């Protein structure tokens with residue numbers, strides 16, 4: 001890890017007794033865990049363990065049948081995706097979800113939408129103000145482009161970029177919304193070693209420099225153990241371990257789930 005100047009704070013998100021089923025399929029079974037302000041939190045587990053479903057519950061894509069989610073002190077049984085986004089929960093997806101025909105710059109600009117105050121009507125009435133606002137947003141997006149070292153591809157349609165760079169652009173778009181809590185669904189999937197190392201560095205930089213709290217799903221155990229403060233382990237929808245990387249690595253339930261145990 002980099003030199004650690006971070007402050008880990010109070011509970012930002014508290015998940016209590018969440019259960020989610022799709023018909024007979026139990027995707028999540030009575031899981032509780034929390035995320036502290038400023039930490040890098042990982043969720044791991046074998047295929048189908050319920051990891052993506054958990055992120056989908058946190059940002060309101062799925063509505064758990066049981067349990068509560070407390071975010072920034074407000075408790076809900078469910079929330080809507082736009083409410084989650086408006087309250088500072090950002091997200092990237094397992095499969096890249098960008099506008100392939102649009103440039104890197106324009107894709108990242110779409111991440112600013114929530115921050116834009118001028119609608120079409122007010123922009124017609126107060127053109128100067130709308131233009132100033134647009135300029136400020138562009139400046140913010142250019143800073144993200146510098147930060148992620150993707151200046152050379154700012155005008156390139158993202159569909160033409162290699163997969164690793166598309167993932168970086170997707171991270172940029174999520175950052176453009178200035179999230180307090182950033183959910184990353186397998187940010188390094190399908191990447192080669194060098195791309196993985198770059199992505200790890202960017203995730204740690206986002207956490208340290210912007211103070212963004214990160215919750216990530218990742219299959220590469222080496223990566224997870226390197227960059228996470230705490231790791232939640234799911235298996236068949238249930239929680240089987242939760243703790244520091246070292247504690248989780250030594251946990252017999254985790255060893256069984258990964259090295260046998262029916263998977």
Ligand SMILES: Nc1ncnc2c1ncn2[C@@H]1O[C@H](COP(=O)(O)OP(=O)(O)OP(=O)(O)O)[C@@H](O)[C@H]1O
Nearest residue numbers: 022025026027045046047048049050051052053054
């Ligand atoms: N929309 C859905 N409709 C029906 N079943 C679903 C749906 N979403 C998830 N599931 C099921 O819920 C279970 C958990 O899936 P989930 O995608 O959360 O697991 P995961 O741990 O993220 O897996 P992976 O590592 O393969 O991405 C699986 O059995 C899956 O088939």
